[in-house]
Structure formats: structure tokens, C-alpha cells
Amino acid sequence: MNIFESIFAAISSVYNHKMRSALTMLGIIIGIGSVIMITSVGDGVKATIFSTLNNIDKRVIQIFHQGSSNYDEMLTFEDAEAIRRINNVDQITLLSEMYGIEMEGRMGEVMTGGLAGMDSSYAIIEKVNIQLGRFIDDIDVENHAYVTVLTPQNAFKVFGYLNCVGEKIEIDTWFGKEEFTVIGVLAGSVEPGMMDMMMSTPLTNSLAVIPITTLNDVFGYENKVDFIGATVVGSESTANVAKGITTLLDIRHDTEDKYYAESMESQFDMIDNIFTAITAFVAFVAALSLFVGGVGVMNIMLVTVKERTREIGIRKSLGATNGNIKFQFVLEAVTLTLIGGGIGILLGFFLAEFASGFITAGMGMEVVAVMSPQNITVAFVVSTLTGIIFGVYPAGKAAKLDPIEALRYE
Numbered sequence: 001m002n003i004f005e006s007i008f009a010a011i012s013s014v015y016n017h018k019m020r021s022a023l024t025m026l027g028i029i030i031g032i033g034s035v036i037m038i039t040s041v042g043d044g045v046k047a048t049i050f051s052t053l054n055n056i057d058k059r060v061i062q063i064f065h066q067g068s069s070n071y072d073e074m075l076t077f078e079d080a081e082a083i084r085r086i087n088n089v090d091q092i093t094l095l096s097e098m099y100g101i102e103m104e105g106r107m108g109e110v111m112t113g114g115l116a117g118m119d120s121s122y123a124i125i126e127k128v129n130i131q132l133g134r135f136i137d138d139i140d141v142e143n144h145a146y147v148t149v150l151t152p153q154n155a156f157k158v159f160g161y162l163n164c165v166g167e168k169i170e171i172d173t174w175f176g177k178e179e180f181t182v183i184g185v186l187a188g189s190v191e192p193g194m195m196d197m198m199m200s201t202p203l204t205n206s207l208a209v210i211p212i213t214t215l216n217d218v219f220g221y222e223n224k225v226d227f228i229g230a231t232v233v234g235s236e237s238t239a240n241v242a243k244g245i246t247t248l249l250d251i252r253h254d255t256e257d258k259y260y261a262e263s264m265e266s267q268f269d270m271i272d273n274i275f276t277a278i279t280a281f282v283a284f285v286a287a288l289s290l291f292v293g294g295v296g297v298m299n300i301m302l303v304t305v306k307e308r309t310r311e312i313g314i315r316k317s318l319g320a321t322n323g324n325i326k327f328q329f330v331l332e333a334v335t336l337t338l339i340g341g342g343i344g345i346l347l348g349f350f351l352a353e354f355a356s357g358f359i360t361a362g363m364g365m366e367v368v369a370v371m372s373p374q375n376i377t378v379a380f381v382v383s384t385l386t387g388i389i390f391g392v393y394p395a396g397k398a399a400k401l402d403p404i405e406a407l408r409y410e
Helices: 003-016 018-053 077-084 121-125 138-142 152-159 194-198 212-219 238-253 264-307 309-317 322-363 373-399 403-408
Strands: 060-065 089-104 110-118 130-133 147-150 168-173 176-186 208-211 227-232 259-263
Touching: 003 018, 003 322, 018 264, 018 322, 018 373, 060 238, 060 264, 077 089, 077 227, 077 238, 089 121, 089 152, 089 212, 110 152, 110 212, 121 227, 138 212, 147 152, 147 168, 152 176, 168 208, 208 212, 227 238, 238 259, 238 264, 259 264, 264 309, 264 322, 264 373, 309 322, 322 373
Parallel strands: 110 208, 147 176
Antiparallel strands: 060 227, 060 259, 089 110, 089 168, 089 227, 130 176, 147 208, 168 176
């Protein structure tokens, strides 16, 4: 038999035993379908998150004091100016946060949360979008202005409507209630989606945003800041610049390893690695069903060898070699797993579409399943290898049959 006759014989064997073949392929179908679904949805979720993260400059370094709280070691405005003079550092932004702040909603309910103090550079570095009014500018910071920017959610909670630019709000501080004028409302909807909550920042997670100098005034913070952000330009790696920044800060404060600086670039890589690891692990667990499917294929092929013992004897008596017999049965096993793999890929595609639609509708984040050619190729390769691995033993058993004994088998 030539290769084409062998393929035709293998397909005919599968077709002539439809029910048995279908049950045999079930494990392969479920295994491949599960892997395709998980990897496609996982890639889709990762693509959705990274499309949001791409709005953030990856060459931004976040700098803050680590370890036990020490007022004298806190970052200062002067530290920010020193960092600005480092080679390859372009823009600097300052950020401080105070927690346990109270603000009254329109229905009299008390809203408790954080208050963020920022400068105008934050909007440039973080690409802040404003739908009404404006963000904090340099004049607000210089004049220690009592102005604030709200998220759409908090604007609605306080006023009952979004267009509240020019309205006054009262915020509790260490020195009592202080009145602030709303100058802007961030872009977004009143009801945040799952993606908004997952990607929350000090800007979106605070009750209100005010100039950092004003925050220092109302909380007696002097010239201290909690965080400094620095953008890196040129070809210098962000890791080298970050190391230079921590060294500078330790020298300025006469400390050792008290400051932390990390680029968004490294955080992006970490997020990517985490998603890849989670997807790979879950896909591995799902792929264990392939082992069950492979055992099923081996079992059926052993039954097939038993049923076709006489046929094997006839073929050997007509000149078929052990290699011919082994190849024929391995080919039949591969045919079973390839057909099962093809059906599994289609099943995985439909399951991935359903799962991504469910996530989009139920969690408020638009996820599109990504059916990559790489995953499909891997699925076909795995299907083929499963057929070969679990078909070799039955094929070897068939090839070792004695032709005389095989012809006598009833």
C-alpha cells in the first residue's frame, strides 16, 4: 500500500465505526477545545488590558520612600528638582495622598476616601483626559489655589449631575472644613466598568484632586511629597536612570537603600509575564484531558488490532512488512486525533466567543477572543503527537503478530 492508500484506509476505518470513533475522539475534542478557549480568552483579556496600559508612558519612573515611615526621609520638592537635573530625565510630576478624608454627598451621605495632591505635569505624563473644565495648572500650584478636579462618579454623588464646574464643595481637613471650587471633571462614565476599577490610579481612586501645594497647606505637610514621577528620554535604559535616582536620594538624605524607583516598562513586563504564566498553567490543566483522550485512543486501537488480527495475517502473507503494518495503525491513530483536534479547534473557537461575550456583558470590559495561528498550529501538532504516542504501542503489537497465528485467529 502506498501512502495515499494508507490514508484512505485510515479514513475509511474511522468512517466505518462512526460511534466508536466519535467516543474515542471525545477526550481529544474536549482537551483541544479547552486549551484553545483558554488561550484565546486569555490573550483577549491581555490585549484589552494592554490597550488601556498603552496610554501610559512606559518610560515613566515611579519614585517613593520605602520601609518604615520617617518624616525626615520623605521626598521633597527639592528632591524633585535634583532629579530633574539628572541626564535623560525630562519631566517631573509630584503626588501626595491623604486618606480618611470625608466629603458629603448630595443625599447627605458621608463619602470617605483619599485626597490626592498633584501638579500640572501629572496630566501630561499620565495622559489625563478631561470632559468638562480643565485640569490643575501651574498657576493653581503656585498660588496654592483651593480648586479641585473630580471623577464623574464623585461629581454625580455630590451634585447629582456632571456639569458642576464652578460649583463649591467642602472637604474635611486637619484644620476643619475647607471649601474648594470645581474646575474640572475627568473623562469617563458615572458607572465605571470593570476595566476602570482594575486600572484605578490615584487620580481615579480619590475623592478629589487638588494642587499639591494646597494639600500641603491644609495638612501641614510643608514641602513633602509621597511620590515623584519622572519621564526618561534618549537611549538610556530606565533601569539605569532609576538606579541613579535612588543613589542620588540616598546621598541627599544620608540613607542607604531607603528609596525605590521602578519604571512602568518593568511593570508592564511583569504584568505580561503574570498573564502568560496564568494562561499557560490553566491551559496545562485543561490539556490533562488530552492524556485521558490519548489513553482512549490507545484502548480503541488495541481493540482494533484484536478485531483485525486475521486481516493482518493476510497482509503479512501477501508481503506486508512489520513497518507497513505499524505505519498503517499509527496512521489510523493520528487520523483519529487529527479529526478530533480539528473539531476541538472549532469547539474552542465557539466557546471562546461565548466566554468573551459573557465577560464583556457581565464585567463591563470589552474582550475579543484572539485566535492566533500559533495556538491553532500547536493544537494540530499536539493532536498529531498524541496520535503517534498513543498509537505506537498498539501498532507495534499488530506488527509483531505471527502471520500463521494471525490467519488461524477467529
